Amino acid sequence: MAQAPVLKVENLSTRFKTGQRGKFVHAVDDVSIELRSGEIVGLVGESGCGKSTLGRTIVGLEKAHTGKVFLDGVELNRLNGREARERRRAVQYVFQDPYSSLNDRQTIGETIEEALLIGGLRSREERAAQITKLLDQVGLASVVKDRYSRELSGGQRQRAAIARSLAVNPRVLICDEPVSALDLSIRAQVMNLFLDLRKELDVAILFIAHDLGLVRQASSRVYVMYLGKIVEHGPSQELYDNPSHPYSQFLLSSVPEADPTTERDRELPMLAGELPSPVDPPSGCRFRTRCPLVADRCSLHLPEPATVSPAHSSACIRAREMHAKRRSIFVEHRAA
Amino acid sequence: MQHDATLKVDNLTVDLLTSKTAVRPVDGVSYSVRKGECLAIVGESGSGKTVMNFAPLGLMPAGVSTELSGSVKFNGRELIGLEDGELRHIRGKSIGFIFQDPMSALNPVRRIGRQIAEMAELHLGLSPSAAEARALELIKLVGIPDPEARLRQYPHELSGGLRQRVVIAIALAGEPKLLIADEPTTALDVTVQAQILRLLKDLRKRLDMAMILITHDMGVVASSADDIVVMYAARAVERGPVEEVLTQPRHPYTRALINAIPKSSDTVGTRFRGLSGMPPILGAPNPGCAFAPRCDLAVAECRHTRPLMSQATHSTVRFACPIANTESEIHGTGTCS
Numbered sequence: 001m002a003q004a005p006v007l008k009v010e011n012l013s014t015r016f017k018t019g020q021r022g023k024f025v026h027a028v029d030d031v032s033i034e035l036r037s038g039e040i041v042g043l044v045g046e047s048g049c050g051k052s053t054l055g056r057t058i059v060g061l062e063k064a065h066t067g068k069v070f071l072d073g074v075e076l077n078r079l080n081g082r083e084a085r086e087r088r089r090a091v092q093y094v095f096q097d098p099y100s101s102l103n104d105r106q107t108i109g110e111t112i113e114e115a116l117l118i119g120g121l122r123s124r125e126e127r128a129a130q131i132t133k134l135l136d137q138v139g140l141a142s143v144v145k146d147r148y149s150r151e152l153s154g155g156q157r158q159r160a161a162i163a164r165s166l167a168v169n170p171r172v173l174i175c176d177e178p179v180s181a182l183d184l185s186i187r188a189q190v191m192n193l194f195l196d197l198r199k200e201l202d203v204a205i206l207f208i209a210h211d212l213g214l215v216r217q218a219s220s221r222v223y224v225m226y227l228g229k230i231v232e233h234g235p236s237q238e239l240y241d242n243p244s245h246p247y248s249q250f251l252l253s254s255v256p257e258a259d260p261t262t263e264r265d266r267e268l269p270m271l272a273g274e275l276p277s278p279v280d281p282p283s284g285c286r287f288r289t290r291c292p293l294v295a296d297r298c299s300l301h302l303p304e305p306a307t308v309s310p311a312h313s314s315a316c317i318r319a320r321e322m323h324a325k326r327r328s329i330f331v332e333h334r335a336a
Numbered sequence: 337m338q339h340d341a342t343l344k345v346d347n348l349t350v351d352l353l354t355s356k357t358a359v360r361p362v363d364g365v366s367y368s369v370r371k372g373e374c375l376a377i378v379g380e381s382g383s384g385k386t387v388m389n390f391a392p393l394g395l396m397p398a399g400v401s402t403e404l405s406g407s408v409k410f411n412g413r414e415l416i417g418l419e420d421g422e423l424r425h426i427r428g429k430s431i432g433f434i435f436q437d438p439m440s441a442l443n444p445v446r447r448i449g450r451q452i453a454e455m456a457e458l459h460l461g462l463s464p465s466a467a468e469a470r471a472l473e474l475i476k477l478v479g480i481p482d483p484e485a486r487l488r489q490y491p492h493e494l495s496g497g498l499r500q501r502v503v504i505a506i507a508l509a510g511e512p513k514l515l516i517a518d519e520p521t522t523a524l525d526v527t528v529q530a531q532i533l534r535l536l537k538d539l540r541k542r543l544d545m546a547m548i549l550i551t552h553d554m555g556v557v558a559s560s561a562d563d564i565v566v567m568y569a570a571r572a573v574e575r576g577p578v579e580e581v582l583t584q585p586r587h588p589y590t591r592a593l594i595n596a597i598p599k600s601s602d603t604v605g606t607r608f609r610g611l612s613g614m615p616p617i618l619g620a621p622n623p624g625c626a627f628a629p630r631c632d633l634a635v636a637e638c639r640h641t642r643p644l645m646s647q648a649t650h651s652t653v654r655f656a657c658p659i660a661n662t663e664s665e666i667h668g669t670g671t672c673s
Contacts, residue, residue, distance in 0.1 A: 046526075185610060187608070192607050235604075251527060256559040258554035260559075263558040
């Protein structure tokens with residue numbers, strides 16, 4: 001805890017206009033998160049919960065409505081022009097689909113060189129040396145620099161995209177579903193690359209994904225998001241072992257394990273209703289419309305995050321009680 | 337007739353010929369599925385799992401000429417060699433389909449009710465008004481709340497989970513005997529996936545249908561399927577009851593694939609277990625074992641002798657690795673059951 005966070009997001013909200021006047025999609029609503037150097041932090045939640053919008057707002061692909069993003073203590077959204085561009089370069093984004101995130105009319109070498117040029121590397125020889133070094137760092141042979149992205153496999157493309165994002169010496173990588181477009185047998189290789197990069201380059205990684213198993217193993221801490229809000233946050237082992245928000249419990253118990261002896265007769269959990277619209281989110285707790293534990297006071301005000309154990313907090317009025325029980329409220333659905 | 341398979345595939349080979357290339361995406365695969373049962377077909381992209389199910393039904397891209405050999409029997413009737421007109425009667429009627437992406441499977445400019453009713457008119461010969469009534473029945477069957485109102489809506493007005501339920505309702509409209517679901521939950525969130533898997537399981541039992549579930553998610557397999565076929569590079573490498581294949585995989589590829597799934601017992605921050613190398617690129621049939629370059633057990637012979645499917649000792653599981661099969665006989669690992 002002694003180390004200052006490299007990236008700090010404070011009370012960030014991002015909203016989008018709808019067709020109607022005065023109505024907005026509240027995609028990210030008053031979210032605060034922190035990342036330290038050399039740390040992989042997971043961000044999980046269902047599609048539409050705002051996790052990608054949060055990532056995109058951090059790098060400046062979306063404009064924040066309110067809130068602040070600090071990089072090494074410098075507030076990014078206050079900067080303008082050249083300084084903003086230079087500072088923001090330290091936060092890079094790795095996209096889900098390496099098929100569309102690379103320019104198919106450039107060779108991999110040209111793609112990386114462009115990033116190096118933007119980073120201010122003037123000498124051609126240095127750039128060439130740097131390209132070889134970056135490709136090596138992501139586990140690609142240097143001959144790849146003369147290939148076009150269409151000549152590479154999905155795993156190789158994603159490695160090339162990672163090499164490009166590393167070209168400007170980032171301090172933070174925002175990885176949005178970086179392995180979900182890859183085949184199962186290739187995923188582990190790319191995940192291990194992230195583990196290596198974190199150590200070698202001391203870079204902080206925000207790992208946005210819906211594969212909860214991958215997130216658990218890769219991340220030291222995890223944020224769980226629901227309808228624009230962080231509902232639970234904690235060290236990943238602790239959070240997965242003892243989720244203390246009804247939504248996290250639901251999410252975690254929805255994943256079928258690859259074990260037919262336990263899965264065959266298990267009733268997968270169900271929730272009432274559908275995800276509410278982020279245009280008109282429920283008052284008070286966002287999850288109350290579907291929560292099996294809902295009480296009258298849940299609609300009155302938003303529950304404050306309650307600390308349930310060191311560095312583990314849950315925004316539910318019954319968080320401590322749930323944490324003490326160490327038992328999912330969806331556990332009755334698990335047949336013995 | 338009780339034990340007869342709804343679909344029985346024997347030694348199916350598919351060759352695709354375009355003006356420039358010839359590839360064999362399916363190479364001598366056999367499997368079967370019975371009434372009320374679910375067969376999972378697992379493999380990575382390009383392993384042939386989709387082609388193998390769609391090519392015999394005439395569902396291939398235009399401009400590609402498809403050559404089929406082997407046998408595909410649906411309720412005892414041979415499908416290979418059937419005229420397209422005859423196949424069209426089977427497709428969508430006796431065999432229903434569910435595709436991965438519910439948005440592109442639905443017509444965006446037509447109401448939900450019409451899209452379901454259309455299938456009932458076409459396949460069951462119902463009058464438009466009878467078909468509308470059937471659509472309402474179907475939409476109730478797949479558990480869509482507020483069914484009357486939903487029938488009048490357009491696909492974009494529904495969530496991903498509801499859209500997939502509509503796709504399922506359409507697949508069921510012709511009262512199929514076999515349902516082929518190609519990655520039915522891949523585009524959905526885990527929480528919605530749980531609902532759809534539950535629905536499919538329930539429908540299969542209630543309607544006593546056979547189901548083929550094409551997926552790459554072993555969790556989905558564990559929760560839904562009775563039997564499994566594991567595909568690698570156009571060939572089946574292992575086949576058997578899910579209970580056995582998932583808990584005691586025998587083929588080196590199946591072993592590696594199952595081993596690569598992160599477990600809740602893995603320590604946070606440890607390296608991910610995976611496979612080295614890359615899946616082969618589709619091309620000419622491999623004379624040996626396609627997995628050999630990535631296999632720990634590979635010997636020189638593996639590269640030029642094609643491994644045949646053979647039965648594991650004391651088991652109904654069949655797998656295509658003579659090396660692992662002899663190894664299990666020697667060490668007796670195949671015998672504990």
